[in-house]
Amino acid sequence: MNIKTKIRDYAQLMKVRLSFMVVFSASMAYLWATHRNVQPATIFLLSIGGFLITGSANIINQILERSSDKLMKRTMLRPLPDGRMASNEALILALSTGFAGVILLNKISLLCGMLGAVALIMYGFIYTPLKKKTWLTVVPGAISGSLPVVIGVVAAKGTITHEAIILFLIQFVWQFPHTWSIAWLQEEEYAKSGIRMLPAGGKCKGTAALMMVSTFLMIPAAFLLAMYESCGVHVYWTVAIAGAILTAFSYVHYRNQTNKTALRLMLSSIAYLPIVLIILVIEKML
Numbered sequence: 001m002n003i004k005t006k007i008r009d010y011a012q013l014m015k016v017r018l019s020f021m022v023v024f025s026a027s028m029a030y031l032w033a034t035h036r037n038v039q040p041a042t043i044f045l046l047s048i049g050g051f052l053i054t055g056s057a058n059i060i061n062q063i064l065e066r067s068s069d070k071l072m073k074r075t076m077l078r079p080l081p082d083g084r085m086a087s088n089e090a091l092i093l094a095l096s097t098g099f100a101g102v103i104l105l106n107k108i109s110l111l112c113g114m115l116g117a118v119a120l121i122m123y124g125f126i127y128t129p130l131k132k133k134t135w136l137t138v139v140p141g142a143i144s145g146s147l148p149v150v151i152g153v154v155a156a157k158g159t160i161t162h163e164a165i166i167l168f169l170i171q172f173v174w175q176f177p178h179t180w181s182i183a184w185l186q187e188e189e190y191a192k193s194g195i196r197m198l199p200a201g202g203k204c205k206g207t208a209a210l211m212m213v214s215t216f217l218m219i220p221a222a223f224l225l226a227m228y229e230s231c232g233v234h235v236y237w238t239v240a241i242a243g244a245i246l247t248a249f250s251y252v253h254y255r256n257q258t259n260k261t262a263l264r265l266m267l268s269s270i271a272y273l274p275i276v277l278i279i280l281v282i283e284k285m286l
Helices: 003-014 016-034 040-064 087-108 110-130 135-157 162-185 187-193 205-216 218-222 233-256 259-285
Strands: none
Touching (some): 003 016, 003 040, 016 040, 016 135, 016 162, 016 259, 040 110, 040 135, 087 110, 087 135, 110 135, 162 187, 162 218, 162 233, 162 259, 205 218, 205 233, 218 233, 233 259
């Protein structure tokens, strides 16, 4: 195997695009909390450390799910189920990147390092194995997926502030419609490997209703920004409107319950988070 193929396999194991999205969330949270007092060294450590920890969590996920991945078209050509890489090699990569990521975050502060380790353990060793046991796995998954914004704020403030809690709650609630819309689209594939991600018995009206309720909760979550005067009035109204738009997509899905409406909800949820974070940062910087 040539070096380019090996690098491509490592990148696939670490899910580079997903890892960059996590780094983006943490970095934007840092920029929002700094009040223009940006430290280049800190944002560098935050970005690289966050990327390595996220990549490590993704590798652990694929090691534990390598047998299941063989059964799904979407994942059967990944390095482990395809047999291009041994589990031991992937484990060494996971341990080295995870350790390095925690060390880099620890250079910012001990709390950043601890939160990074918690996110890694929760995603790799709680969320991943629970996927075959209960749909409630979405809860530890949402917690681990929301900790990067907390780490970003802690990197700026040195402690867990109300800004960190607000961003955590917004991203935590966001995880539910986002995860469930993906699971709706992949339900048949997941069923082949015994993965249970959808509540209320699968693709049904009850699940669509829970998706709609979770998106609706993003509207009042936006007003937490107003309670603590974390941004200007026009910003939290904009964030609330973004939540209302997402809720509208979720309502359409509730009415129709098709893969097409689930896809629209998923795409709108993907757009929601970066738009909200960018709005918050621009307002704070200006």
